[in-house]
Structures are given as C-alpha cells and as structure tokens.
Amino acid sequence: MRKEERYKAVIDWFARHVPDADTELHYQDPFQLLVAVILSAQCTDKRVNMVTPALFRAYPTAEDMARASAEDLLHYISSVSYPNNKAKHLAGMARMLLSDFGGVVPAEVAELTKLPGVGRKTANVIASVVFGKPAMAVDTHVFRVSNRIGLTTNSKTPLETERELVRHIPEELIPRAHHWLILHGRYICLARKPKCDDCGIAPFCLHYARIRKKAAESDIPHNKN
Known part of the structure; x- marks a missing residue:
C-alpha cells in the first residue's frame, strides 16, 4: 500500500467511526x-x-x-x-x-x-x-502511532512528524486528526502491547502488515536438505 493510499484509508475509517473526536480535558473557556x-x-x-x-x-x-x-x-x-x-x-x-x-x-x-x-x-x-486552525499537536501518542501505522517514515522529532502529517492530511481535518491519533494511541495502539485484534485500521497499518508477514514466514516449512 502506498503512503497516499494509507492516509486515505486511515482518514476515511476515523471519519466514519470517530467523527466527533475531541480533547478529554475539561474546560469552560x-x-x-x-x-x-x-x-x-x-x-x-x-x-x-x-x-x-x-x-x-x-x-x-x-x-x-x-x-x-x-x-x-x-x-x-x-x-x-x-x-x-x-x-x-x-x-x-x-x-x-x-x-x-x-x-x-x-x-x-x-x-x-x-x-x-x-x-x-x-x-x-x-x-x-479553540480556534480551529490547521495545527497538528504531536505528543508521544501521535508520534508513536503515526510512525507505527506508517503515516510517517523514520521521523526523528515531533516537528518532523508534524510537518509530514500536515502535508498529507486535508487542512480542514487536521484539528480532528490530532484527536484521532491521540485517542487511538491512548486506548488501542498502546506503547507496549498494541491491541491489533481490536484495531479498525489494522488492515491499513504498516506495523500490522509486518506482523502478518513475519507470522506467515514462520509457517513456511524449511527444507532440511
């Protein structure tokens, strides 16, 4: 899957299944x-x-x-x-x-x-x-999830991740996409044990593709001769 295809698939899935993602912090103004x-x-x-x-x-x-x-x-x-x-x-x-x-x-x-x-x-x-601007905040969840899914490629810093995400995500979706990635990292794509079996975007995930490939290779009979 090409990166552009992965972005489209991931964005489409989140837009359908988590349309109203928002901050979990409580505030009045x-x-x-x-x-x-x-x-x-x-x-x-x-x-x-x-x-x-x-x-x-x-x-x-x-x-x-x-x-x-x-x-x-x-x-x-x-x-x-x-x-x-x-x-x-x-x-x-x-x-x-x-x-x-x-x-x-x-x-x-x-x-x-x-x-x-x-x-x-x-x-x-x-x-x-607050202001609906196309600003992508990159915390540890966004940094990890973006790299694991394959939305970013070998990003070394949060700023590199931010720039790549902003380049590929439609401007009007960036405020929501920030929360999509944070919440996904907080509840599904965990740091130590990601819940791949419960993940709706697993079919588009680079990490999951590698896991399946490794599992398939381990099932291939080895010629002992």
Whole structure:
C-alpha cells in the first residue's frame, strides 16, 4: 500500500467511526484549556481533570491567577507531574497574558509560544481546539502511532512528524486528526502491547502488515536438505 493510499484509508475509517473526536480535558473557556494543557505535559488527562475543578474555582480567570504566587498554585496542583515548575509557569503565563495580550489567549502559535510553559505542542493544541486552525499537536501518542501505522517514515522529532502529517492530511481535518491519533494511541495502539485484534485500521497499518508477514514466514516449512 502506498503512503497516499494509507492516509486515505486511515482518514476515511476515523471519519466514519470517530467523527466527533475531541480533547478529554475539561474546560469552560480558552484560558482554562490553556491551563489544563500546560498541566497535562507528561501527565494524564484523568489526573489533570481531577485537580482543575478546585484550581478553577479559586482562579477562574487570568486576572485571578496573575495575582497568585507559584506557592499558592502549587497547593492545587501538587499531584500532577513536575508541580513546582508548572506552578511557576502558570503564574508567569497568567501575568504575561495580562501584560502582553490584554488577558486574551492569542490565536497564533507564534504568540502562544511566548507564554511561559507553552511549547509548540501546547500552542498547537490551543490553536486547533479553540480556534480551529490547521495545527497538528504531536505528543508521544501521535508520534508513536503515526510512525507505527506508517503515516510517517523514520521521523526523528515531533516537528518532523508534524510537518509530514500536515502535508498529507486535508487542512480542514487536521484539528480532528490530532484527536484521532491521540485517542487511538491512548486506548488501542498502546506503547507496549498494541491491541491489533481490536484495531479498525489494522488492515491499513504498516506495523500490522509486518506482523502478518513475519507470522506467515514462520509457517513456511524449511527444507532440511
């Protein structure tokens, strides 16, 4: 199967079977999503959703959070990964939102990445989820799944993966495709033991094709002469 055919088959399957894929983070507005995505770095969405309700009750807006110290915020987020750094990032992010952006979360990736704690992946999530822009956020799930399926070829970095995916996926589908790949990696295409028998895109998957080929070869009788 050529790569173009694989992309079309995978996209068609997801579009039919997972048409409404979206983030699993809980939020009410762009600021809250930005906070949640910062907290989600190397942490599960489930854990983030456990800590944000109390955090948002105490600091529902950028103005409220900008008045808090990192120590204040740490009290609410101590159970997430790297809480000390993230508390500093949240405090700095809220203050910069006020000082540089009038308290409004910017829509452009280049502007978002100026904020403390906001790298390219986080910026792409905000740009795509909130503003519907064709930005492909590449986390560990997207990076792994894309390579395993065969959507990317020997990508060494998230940026390489991002560029290849954006090049092949129709622009209007990129925001959804980001969630397709994340959720697929989270629940089906697991890192250690992918659930290939439960995978709807297995017929188009390069990894699964290799598994079948290896199994077929192992069944070929060997000539002992």
